[in-house]
Amino acid sequence: MPTFVYMTRCDGCGQCVDICPSDIMHIDKTLRRAYNIEPNMCWECYSCVKACPHHAIDVRGYADFAPLGHSVRVHRDEEKGTIAWRIKFRNGKKDFDLLAPITTKPWGTCIPQLANEAAPADSMRDTQLLYNEPKYVAMNDNALMTLESNGLEIKEGVYY
């Protein structure tokens, strides 16, 4: 569903412009506020909606099949590691909140800097193992599977 921007809330900070994967949030040169320049290339992925610090972006269901009068709002909180949704039906019968975690760890701390890891031995390069393997394949010391280790062999027979 295409996005639109509330004039009074937007301050033209450009965060939505920076994030939109479709390159369609642009700053209007006269008004200095953001808007969606190509609604028919919008996926309603909500990336811009989540990124806007002022909750200035909203979504209106596609004109070709969605009637007016509904709303699906979102608040993504990186610090708390949660995302909150509020869905309101057009007929007013349903109005509910849903909450989900987005991460279980503090941002930016738990992903290894591979540059700091010990370099792999040269012999490792000729194996089929990736970083962390075989330990991480099964989270113990099991070896990586090969056709042989799984008791398989290439089946004879080529089909043309």
Add this chain to the structure above:
Amino acid sequence: MGYKTIIEDDIDILVAGAGLGGTGAAFEARYWGKNKKIVIAEKANIDRSGAVAQGLYAINCYMGTRFGENNPEDHVRYARIDLMGMVREDLAFDMARHVDSAVHQFEEWGLPIMRNEKTGAYLREGRWQIMIHGESYKPIVAEAAKNSADKVFNRVCVTHLLMDESKENRVAGAVGFNVRTGNYHVFKSKTVICGAGGASNIFKPRSVGEGAGRVWYAPWSSGSAYGLMIEAGAKMTQMENRIVLARFKDGYGPVGAYFLHLKTYTQNAYGEEYESKWFPALQEMVGKEYLDPEASHATHRPIPTCLRNHAIINEVNAGRGPIHMVTMEAFQDPHLEEIGWHNFLGMTVGQAVLWAATDVDPKYENPELTTSEPYVMGSHATGCGAWCSGPEDVSPDEYFWGYNRMTTIEGLFGAGDAVGGTPHAFSSGSFTEGRLAAKAACKYIDDGKANGIIVTDAQISRRKEEIYKPLETYTVGRNEIVAGSVNPNYINPRQGLDRLQKLMDEYCGGFGVNYMTNDKLLSIGLKKMAILGEDLEKVAASDIHELLRAWELKHRFLTSEAVFQHTMFRKETRWPGYYYRGDAMKVDDENWHVLTVSRRDPKTGEYTMEKAPLYHLVGDIEDKDLAKLKAEGHH
């Protein structure tokens, strides 16, 4: 035109397109290439780019070997039956044996994976899928890539690969332009890992007007992985194998968790089960080895996804549509109801918006399903992409030329949608393939295979001229008319896209013709494609944003042409439900139990097609199922 040329030199590994495949590649490359220069060129912002930009609610490929659930060869069997035989089993096995290690890392990085409280294993949606709270899946893997890369160029659309001028058929980097500044970017690199993703929007979508962006695969999936590789002369495989998805109507909301976890089921407009009705005739068409509901029931062997589509398409054509998903039972359980909604919010928000807008509450009303327009991609339940080398310890000779996931162009590797013949990799498998490609690329460099690369200034400036030509065309043609978008000298990217989609739909088996085509339609279509190709030389861009759309269109065009060529070549209906060749309705295992491979000559644009052998690496039936079948007297 005053745009600067920015050259990034001495790159070892260039990751072109950093979705799930590209982020996996950049991450792993740092481990095997400590002192190597790793650079990412991404047309959007790596934090939210690619098919996982919205997030996902499930990881669709996880073996669970650690929990004694499945082994890699089980997954190979599954992918093989789902694709009616046509799978590169070496690549599929290789991905499957590594994929769990990627998923375990995701969990350590903070991705919330749900657990089955009874068993302690991950909560399964189905045999291969596990459930996650994946709203931040992409930002998390992006962080891993950013930690590893020397430089990330966001908003650089890669348009062409650079080719070595000292050795034929060897890659030398890539070029593109910055979508914000307009600057010309040259990346001179020893290897390129192409992760630029599959193709939406090459067939006419069901949505119209303002809604045209509401497609199933993201509208920014421009088939660039294919466009870049095809243009450079890489061999491609299985490009005829487009996918049609059964999804919730209009919003394209996913059905996986509904079927598998919520245990919902479908019925026709009159509340009847319809699927089994279509299977006897279909069995005649595809043969018992691909459709045997009895055996499937006994062994839990799934019925291929395309054949289930076939039943939906036929039931609707028989006038008993729409097909409904029966949600009213499952949704009485508040926990399952919540999961149903979260499933959309985590990956297809549009479906939630649609139901809120149209007052469809699945607790009290069974929503409609429909079949989508076709898509071309290599990581979901379909296997389009480049013909790549497999791993040394598994691949037969025809599938092995030294470096895992290397295409037929030296130094050019693929990951995710880019790799052909590896369906059912999905997000985790794409990331894993990126890791495999990165390790092999490092080895390729260390083996000295990238020595002595030459790229002349002539190649660099020729590409520059080509890239900005749409802006030039616009400037020259614009002032001949008063105003508006109708011009006798050019078409704009949207007009070109509309024409491509109409052509693909009508001649190559889109939804508008019930996914049906034949040799005559295909040859007319190819003729029209050739003329569209000529007109695309005259596509005009009024600004840099339209220049992006122009190059996306050109990549989509190259992808589409390959789809046409492959569909013409495979003279059978291998995947009824995805498309039909009216002139060759039956599955023809005698002649077509093979993989199709194409190459477009970069100089002439001519296609050559060939058949490649299909090796089955693992037996048909799992041991325990075989024993069971025997006990029941089936075999």
